[in-house]
Amino acid sequence: MRVYALHAGLIVLLFALHFLLPAYHHGNLARVMVLASYAIGYNILFGYTGLLSLGHALFFAAGLYGMGLGIQHLGLAPAPAFLLGLVAGAVVSGGLALLALRTSGVAFMIVTLMFAQAGYLTLLYFGTYTRGDEGFVIAQASRALWGIDLSDPGNRYLAALILFGTCLLLSLWLVRTPFGRVLVAIRENEERVRMLGYDTFAHKLAAMVISGTIAAAAGAGYGLLFGYAGATFASVQYSIFPLLWVLLGGAGTVLGPFVGTLFMFYLIDLSSGITTAYMLIAGVVLVALTLFAPQGLMGEVRRRLWKGLP
Amino acid sequence: MLLSTRGLSKQFVGLRAVDSVDFDLPEGEIRALIGPNGAGKTTLVGMISGRIAPSAGRVIFDGRDVTALPAHRRIALGMAYTFQITSVFARLSVAENVALAARRRLKGSAVGSAVEAALDRVGLLPRAGQEAGDLAYGHQRLLEIAMGLAQRPRLLILDEPTQGLAEGEIEAFKTLVREVAQESTILLIEHNMRVVMELANRITVLNFGAVLAEGTPAEIHLNAEVQAAYLGGVSDAAAG
Amino acid sequence: MDLGPYLVLATLEGAVTAAVLALTAVGLSLVFGVMRVVNIAHGEFFMLGAVIAWALAHGLSGHPAVGFAVALVVAPLVVGALAVAADMTILKRLDYDPERTIVATIGLLYIIQQLTLMGYGPDARPVAAPFNTRLAIPWFEKGAEGWQMIWPWGLGTTSYKLAVIAAAVAVLCAVWALMARSRIGLVMRATQSDREMALAFGIPVERVYALVFGLGAGLAALAAVLIVPIQQAHYLMGADPLLLSFVVVIIGGLGSLPGTVVAAVLIGLSDGIISVFFSPTLAKILATLLVGLVLVFRPQGLFGKRGG
Numbered sequence: 001m002r003v004y005a006l007h008a009g010l011i012v013l014l015f016a017l018h019f020l021l022p023a024y025h026h027g028n029l030a031r032v033m034v035l036a037s038y039a040i041g042y043n044i045l046f047g048y049t050g051l052l053s054l055g056h057a058l059f060f061a062a063g064l065y066g067m068g069l070g071i072q073h074l075g076l077a078p079a080p081a082f083l084l085g086l087v088a089g090a091v092v093s094g095g096l097a098l099l100a101l102r103t104s105g106v107a108f109m110i111v112t113l114m115f116a117q118a119g120y121l122t123l124l125y126f127g128t129y130t131r132g133d134e135g136f137v138i139a140q141a142s143r144a145l146w147g148i149d150l151s152d153p154g155n156r157y158l159a160a161l162i163l164f165g166t167c168l169l170l171s172l173w174l175v176r177t178p179f180g181r182v183l184v185a186i187r188e189n190e191e192r193v194r195m196l197g198y199d200t201f202a203h204k205l206a207a208m209v210i211s212g213t214i215a216a217a218a219g220a221g222y223g224l225l226f227g228y229a230g231a232t233f234a235s236v237q238y239s240i241f242p243l244l245w246v247l248l249g250g251a252g253t254v255l256g257p258f259v260g261t262l263f264m265f266y267l268i269d270l271s272s273g274i275t276t277a278y279m280l281i282a283g284v285v286l287v288a289l290t291l292f293a294p295q296g297l298m299g300e301v302r303r304r305l306w307k308g309l310p
Numbered sequence: 311m312l313l314s315t316r317g318l319s320k321q322f323v324g325l326r327a328v329d330s331v332d333f334d335l336p337e338g339e340i341r342a343l344i345g346p347n348g349a350g351k352t353t354l355v356g357m358i359s360g361r362i363a364p365s366a367g368r369v370i371f372d373g374r375d376v377t378a379l380p381a382h383r384r385i386a387l388g389m390a391y392t393f394q395i396t397s398v399f400a401r402l403s404v405a406e407n408v409a410l411a412a413r414r415r416l417k418g419s420a421v422g423s424a425v426e427a428a429l430d431r432v433g434l435l436p437r438a439g440q441e442a443g444d445l446a447y448g449h450q451r452l453l454e455i456a457m458g459l460a461q462r463p464r465l466l467i468l469d470e471p472t473q474g475l476a477e478g479e480i481e482a483f484k485t486l487v488r489e490v491a492q493e494s495t496i497l498l499i500e501h502n503m504r505v506v507m508e509l510a511n512r513i514t515v516l517n518f519g520a521v522l523a524e525g526t527p528a529e530i531h532l533n534a535e536v537q538a539a540y541l542g543g544v545s546d547a548a549a550g
Numbered sequence: 551m552d553l554g555p556y557l558v559l560a561t562l563e564g565a566v567t568a569a570v571l572a573l574t575a576v577g578l579s580l581v582f583g584v585m586r587v588v589n590i591a592h593g594e595f596f597m598l599g600a601v602i603a604w605a606l607a608h609g610l611s612g613h614p615a616v617g618f619a620v621a622l623v624v625a626p627l628v629v630g631a632l633a634v635a636a637d638m639t640i641l642k643r644l645d646y647d648p649e650r651t652i653v654a655t656i657g658l659l660y661i662i663q664q665l666t667l668m669g670y671g672p673d674a675r676p677v678a679a680p681f682n683t684r685l686a687i688p689w690f691e692k693g694a695e696g697w698q699m700i701w702p703w704g705l706g707t708t709s710y711k712l713a714v715i716a717a718a719v720a721v722l723c724a725v726w727a728l729m730a731r732s733r734i735g736l737v738m739r740a741t742q743s744d745r746e747m748a749l750a751f752g753i754p755v756e757r758v759y760a761l762v763f764g765l766g767a768g769l770a771a772l773a774a775v776l777i778v779p780i781q782q783a784h785y786l787m788g789a790d791p792l793l794l795s796f797v798v799v800i801i802g803g804l805g806s807l808p809g810t811v812v813a814a815v816l817i818g819l820s821d822g823i824i825s826v827f828f829s830p831t832l833a834k835i836l837a838t839l840l841v842g843l844v845l846v847f848r849p850q851g852l853f854g855k856r857g858g
Contacts, residue, residue: 052649099846106588106648107845110796114842117793121835178413185410188399195361195393197385197414197461240656247653277667283660290654291643 003310007172007254011165018157030157032258032265033164034222035241039249039257040167041214042242047252048175049207050187054109054239055116056215058096061123061234062088063216065130068229071142073129078145082220089216090209092119097208101201113239120234135230143224156225163221164258167214172254174210175310183207187252215242237279244282247289250298254310259297311370312337312495313358313465318367320353320519327353329519330367335465340487340496342506345516351499352394354516355467358497359391360384372464386414390463392454394470394499400443404434407442407453412460428460431486448475455483459490466494472502484509507531555689555705560823562687566711566780568818569718570773572811574791575798576725577769579810582799584742584762586648587641590655592770593792594662595633599625599771600677600783601670607677615680618779625775626768633767637760646759659788666785674787679779683709714776721772722811729807738762794821797837800844 014033021029038060045051066088070081100111123130130136143150150159174180182203185193194200223229232238241264242257249260264285272278289296295303302309313335320328328350335341343351356362358369360381368377376384385391390411399407405425412424429435432452437445442453451471458466468487472480480502487496487509500506506513506527513530515522523529523536530536578592602625607617636658644650686706688699729735741748741758749755770791774783781787794817802813817837824833 052653054652099842102846103849106652107849109649109652110588110800111842111845114796114838114845118835118838118842121831121838125829125831125835178417181406181410181413185399185402188401189397191361192393192397192399193410194382195359195385195391196411196457197382199380199382243653243656275668276672277664279660280664280668283657283662283664286657287640287654287661288657290650290657291640294650 003172003308007168010255010258011161011168014161014164018154018161023153026157027153028265028269030153030160030225032262033160034218034225035245035265036258036261037164037167037221038215038218039242039245039261040164040171040254041211041216041218043211043246043251043253043257044171044174044183044214045207045211046243047246047250047256048180048187049183049204049211051204051208052109052243053100053112053208053211054236054243055096055100055112055114055119056212056242057234057236057238058112058116058119059089059093059212059215060219060222060238061119061231062092062212063219063221064223064229064233065123065219066216067220068136068138068223069129071138072136078143078150078224082217082224085216085220085223086213089219090213093212093216094205094209096212097205101204101208113236116234116239117236120231120236123231123234130229130231133231135228135232138223138227138229140227143227145224150224151227159225160221163217167217168254168258170214172310175254179203179206184252240282240286244286244289247294247296248285250296250300250302253296253298253302256296256298263297311335312372313497314370315354315358316368316370318354318357318369319365320350320357320362321365327519328357328364331516331519331521333514333521335495335497337464337495338491339511340491340498340509342498342500342510342513343516344500344503344506344513345522349516350519351516352469353519355391355469355497355499359389359467361391385461388464389467390458390461390465391467392458392469392471394473396447396450396454398442398445398450398453398457400441402442403438404429404440404442404445404453405438408456408460411457415462424460428456431459431489432456433482448479451475452479452483455486463494465497466490467497467499469499470501471498472500472505480505555687555702557823558687558689559705560827561819562707562711564819564821564823565715566777566818567821568815569715570777571791571794571798571818572814573718573721573773573776574770575795575802575810575814576722576807577766577773578795579799579802579804579807580725580769581763581766582804583806584738585641585646585759587646587651587763588648588655589763589766590652590792591636591658591662592766592795593788593790594659594666595629595767595788596770596774596791597666597783597785597788598629598632598662599774600778600781600787601666601785602628602771603775603778604675604677604783605670608675613680614678618677618680618775621677621775622772626772629771630764630768634760634764637763641763642756642759663785663788670783670785672785674782674784676782677778679708679710681709681713682779685709685712710779714780717776718773721769725769726807734761793834793838797841800841803850 017029042056045053063085067081067085070076070084076084096112096115100108103111124132140151148155150156182193182198186200186203190200245260245264246257248264249258250256267281268278271281293300311334315331315333318328318331331354345351353362357364360379368375371384371387371389376387408425408428409421412421416424426435429438432455434449434452434456442450445453451474455471472483475483484505490496498510510527512524512526514524515530515536523533574596578589581587581589603621606621606624607614610617610620640654641651644654684706685708686701689702689705690697691700729738737753737758741753741755745755798813798817799810802809821833
């Protein structure tokens with residue numbers, strides 16, 4: 001019960017902040033919630049299943065472009081376009097999983113990196129439709145969901161909160177199901193899980209599709225709420241970001257992705273006022289985390305304060 | 311016959327680890343598999359459980375040819391395998407370790423009672439909440455066995471279960487195996503000859519990857535070939 | 551121009567690419583082979599080499615050849631020393647755990663790249679070649695009076711490009727000699743084949759690792775110094791060499807030096823040819839897909855042997 005109270009409490013707190021925050025931070029937090037949803041998806045695969053992907057930008061972009069191209073070229077309404085984004089994410093992550101899960105460890109990392117890079121280059125190659133690096137703006141008129149204008153900051157914040165809340169509770173529920181427990185066991189010792197009679201390949205495949213689809217939901221949501229799709233979101237950098245956020249917040253904790261995204265967002269936000277080389281912060285944090293705090297912030301909380309933190 | 315192998319062989323580069331083994335294990339038996347180091351025991355049970363793909367031959371479990379099935383499907387048919395080198399989930403709790411084993415066949419609250427029962431049988435119930443990695447080595451071996459029990463297997467394969475156990479723990483282990491044998495067939499790889507002689511209904515001796523002899527403990531004890539090939543060291547083994 | 555001269559031109563350009571690529575990739579391969587570390591920051595060591603070459607060529611007065619010659623020696627040494635420092639402060643503390651070192655080298659990539667952006671700026675800057683004579687290449691064509699030698703417009707190369715190829719070949723031979731013939735090479739190979747055994751024989755494995763990491767980075771820097779008179783120095787220039795080195799190392803068989811060189815020549819040549827006829831983006835898409843698929847279906851590399 002404490003567990004559910006904690007996570008529901010965060011959602012209530014974020015709802016209260018909707019009425020309290022000044023415009024600038026209000027807008028930032030909406031963005032953080034969408035990006036944290038992306039991190040939640042990443043965490044399912046990396047934090048709970050123990051598979052380090054360097055290609056999640058491919059799934060985020062599949063959602064973003066599935067939705068965006070659906071609106072732009074197929075003339076879809078936002079809801080079916082969002083669904084198309086989800087389907088694109090599920091198909092792409094399933095396809096990559098079937099290939100990449102034949103490998104493990106370092107090879108898995110490189111394979112995901114390479115296919116994501118191929119996806120990014122493909123977006124550039126078909127620049128006629130995708131507008132390449134420049135990207136395209138999704139018109140305000142086509143971002144009205146059931147008559148609600150998602151470009152309005154208030155609506156946008158609440159929509160981001162619904163997306164984030166859904167992903168958060170979904171991941172909380174998932175990791176406590178028997179299925180989620182098997183994922184954790186695979187992370188700890190895959191061979192032993194197999195010798196307990198579980199089909200580990202099927203579990204990893206499912207984990208990667210769930211993870212990729214959540215990432216795609218975040219991508220599609222990002223495009224709908226902020227009205228822009230560009231190839232940058234498919235670049236290596238956007239595969240590194242969720243890794244960074246999850247590592248910082250605590251891999252294999254339900255709250256970690258949000259905490260990590262929030263910290264990193266404001267760290268980069270503050271530093272970009274000082275220098276254009278804001279990715280320096282990302283690099284330093286990445287090295288420092290691997291060296292000194294591989295558990296991340298919430299991992300430390302779990303270790304020191306609350307062992308049962310999911 | 312619960313388990314049979316026909317012509318089962320494994321060829322590693324430049325080495326015939328297991329050479330055309332025909333092996334039969336009837337339901338309800340405690341069978342010991344013995345042989346000098348490198349005789350191919352672990353490779354043989356690896357092929358039976360599906361961890362190692364055979365170079366030739368067939369594995370028949372419960373009347374069904376399972377040679378082409380991956381390990382997890384065979385386990386699901388009712389085999390259980392406990393590892394020679396303890397392979398528990400070190401960072402998960404003792405109870406969760408057993409629950410993972412139980413959950414494959416049970417759902418909901420039945421899991422909890424099965425976990426409790428299995429831990430109680432090996433005497434680890436008081437430690438259910440500990441992290442498995444914090445257990446002493448002997449206790450980790452018992453946890454392995456509890457994980458095997460929680461699966462309610464028809465065939466329980468124990469790979470060197472008494473290795474590293476103290477004298478008193480071995481006694482408890484023997485009692486435990488006799489109890490389990492009421493419900494499951496047991497295939498036991500074991501170096502401790504006293505355990506083998508006391509527990510096994512029959513013994514299969516493996517040497518250079520082939521079956522050298524098979525019989526009751528008394529027969530094996532008297533078999534000249536076995537003595538020449540292996541039991542030359544029996545007094546050492548018994549003493550150790 | 552006909553297809554023939556066009557192909558010759560593409561092959562020559564490809565040979566330059568291949569030469570530089572072979573040096574860079576051998577550095578990456580050496581690090582992976584001996585240390586089992588996938589160094590994502592390898593491209594940034596390459597970039598640093600080019601930027602240092604620019605700084606030296608710019609800072610030293612006199613004939614451009616002076617600055618260039620100094621850079622040829624100093625840049626690899628400086629970059630190598632940096633890599634050794636990174637190895638001792640970061641990788642060693644991670645105990646060379648494969649996954650964590652990858653994450654750490656990703657961090658290192660951004661640190662090097664962004665510090666360069668802060669210090670050197672976002673511009674691409676040229677370095678003058680020490681010598682750069684234009685060499686036209688003749689072509690034979692069947693005209694009205696039978697075969698004759700012509701000098702097609704645009705078909706040619708420069709003395710510098712030929713020198714780059716020669717230099718790369720010389721360095722590769724030196725690396726081979728180092729690995730195959732010297733004591734230090736023996737120590738490296740021993741460490742590569744069995745780390746525990748090497749430790750047992752009293753080989754200072756940690757020092758070997760630091761040396762190899764430095765050597766790998768130094769090779770990348772050297773390759774960059776060679777290419778910078780042709781390509782210009784820029785803080786983002788590390789991405790392409792990294793990607794292509796990956797392609798080469800993985801296709802050539804992870805950790806195999808001869809395989810790496812063969813693959814570098816193949817990829818360098820075909821990259822030149824494909825880029826001439828198709829778009830460079832398409833060439834890159836094919837290259838990345840190839841790496842992914844090779845890792846999935848033939849992890850020992852296209853030229854590696856199965857098993858073992």
